[in-house]
Amino acid sequence: MNLPETVKNRARFMIRCAWVTMGIPFDVPIVNEKREGIIDVEALFIATFLFMEQDRMVTDLPAWIIRFKDIINHQKLKSMFKSCPEKHKRTIFKNLNHNPFSATPESFKRAFGLKTLSSNGIIQTIERRSSKLNSLDHIAQTSIMIKNRLLYGTGFRADLISITQIKNIKMNGKQLATLLCTADSTISRILNDLRSCKFLDQDNERIKLANPYPGMFLSSQTILNLYEIIDAEGFRSKELKKEVYENISFKNDRFCMQLLPSLALR
Amino acid sequence: MPTDFNKTQILENLEVLSEWLSVKYPDDTFELVIVGGAAMALDEFKDQTRDIDLLLPEILPAALKEGIAHVSRAKRLPPEWINTNAANILTKFKPTKGLPEYFNEISRTIDIGGNLKITLIGRQALIGMKLLASTPSYTKHTDDIRSLNPRKEEIKEAVRFVLSIDNDELRKEDLRIVLKDIGFDFDEFTGNSKK
Numbered sequence: 151m152n153l154p155e156t157v158k159n160r161a162r163f164m165i166r167c168a169w170v171t172m173g174i175p176f177d178v179p180i181v182n183e184k185r186e187g188i189i190d191v192e193a194l195f196i197a198t199f200l201f202m203e204q205d206r207m208v209t210d211l212p213a214w215i216i217r218f219k220d221i222i223n224h225q226k227l228k229s230m231f232k233s234c235p236e237k238h239k240r241t242i243f244k245n246l247n248h249n250p251f252s253a254t255p256e257s258f259k260r261a262f263g264l265k266t267l268s269s270n271g272i273i274q275t276i277e278r279r280s281s282k283l284n285s286l287d288h289i290a291q292t293s294i295m296i297k298n299r300l301l302y303g304t305g306f307r308a309d310l311i312s313i314t315q316i317k318n319i320k321m322n323g324k325q326l327a328t329l330l331c332t333a334d335s336t337i338s339r340i341l342n343d344l345r346s347c348k349f350l351d352q353d354n355e356r357i358k359l360a361n362p363y364p365g366m367f368l369s370s371q372t373i374l375n376l377y378e379i380i381d382a383e384g385f386r387s388k389e390l391k392k393e394v395y396e397n398i399s400f401k402n403d404r405f406c407m408q409l410l411p412s413l414a415l416r
Numbered sequence: 417m418p419t420d421f422n423k424t425q426i427l428e429n430l431e432v433l434s435e436w437l438s439v440k441y442p443d444d445t446f447e448l449v450i451v452g453g454a455a456m457a458l459d460e461f462k463d464q465t466r467d468i469d470l471l472l473p474e475i476l477p478a479a480l481k482e483g484i485a486h487v488s489r490a491k492r493l494p495p496e497w498i499n500t501n502a503a504n505i506l507t508k509f510k511p512t513k514g515l516p517e518y519f520n521e522i523s524r525t526i527d528i529g530g531n532l533k534i535t536l537i538g539r540q541a542l543i544g545m546k547l548l549a550s551t552p553s554y555t556k557h558t559d560d561i562r563s564l565n566p567r568k569e570e571i572k573e574a575v576r577f578v579l580s581i582d583n584d585e586l587r588k589e590d591l592r593i594v595l596k597d598i599g600f601d602f603d604e605f606t607g608n609s610k611k
Contacts, residue, residue: 387432
């Protein structure tokens, strides 16, 4: 990865902040979704795996995955990894190939094609880390996507309902399907249901929306932007680099909006 | 936005494309078979060209399509600065017996950045394609044929190639005018003695 260390470190810092929202007790500030936007759990996984180092993340994240496996949308995770460009897929696979991840549930490992190699020592470390995680009650207060998964079940219906809590979302079915990494037909079916019960209006906006969220802090758009930013740093041509930064879309991605100044300042 | 590019600019733009491809698709290599004005400019038969016409690949793979679009935006080039229009014409009018053997001949290859191989089509195919594109009302291709300074046998084969694709009376009339313009007699090649 050609990104300068300052940028990688900034990305790692923001990723840790997002994991605090999900209940991992890192010593960094929490991402307040009400102020900074919603965090897509699976997009957070992919962003984490792109930048992961041999630090506490390597044991705390498997602990989180084991404890909260039922609120992970494995289908979405698989789609996100599948659509990843080959070179970034290699980075993710290399970073994931640490022993603790081999102790994660089969459903998680299948999404990335990981092997089972875990030893007793690793399992004990993960169990110790697991006891440090925040409770689901607490996480449901800080992460709207997790809260909705607890309410409506882990799936695209819950995630779509989370997205509709964004103020002036102004996205059609196809755009929502792209954002959630699923088929147009899946989103179209759920949108029809939600319109039928007057939960949404004809423009897919919530009919009675109290306390809206400002947008997405980290979504599948963040992942696409991260691939672009990482690749851009590999270009010698200033024109190619400029073209990348001119065309990055910050809609649904406050993460990269906050990351880019660290590139400008280096 | 520049409308025409010379040999140096063609090579510069292809280098940027090669760089984009090497970063995005580091494991892949690509080959373009170039025909038309760009092939002539690279072989220094003309100074400038408007675009790069490809004979192959007939259908651009997604990686190339994406790369062409990115380079177009980065270098402010027309979106179709590399296109498959020539390949499409051949696909549409493909002669029943297939393309003549000399369409496999190449003038030379240029290696760009280790991942992008540029092949320039052979002279006879180039003349044939230029004659196929020529019309009396648009002199660009006729001028290009003139620049290639073709021999009588080359024009004779080009006429045979064009007629194998389209032997409509209107096409023959066009060829008659175009050939006269570059100093050849259409009827001499077809054996007609129309006066």
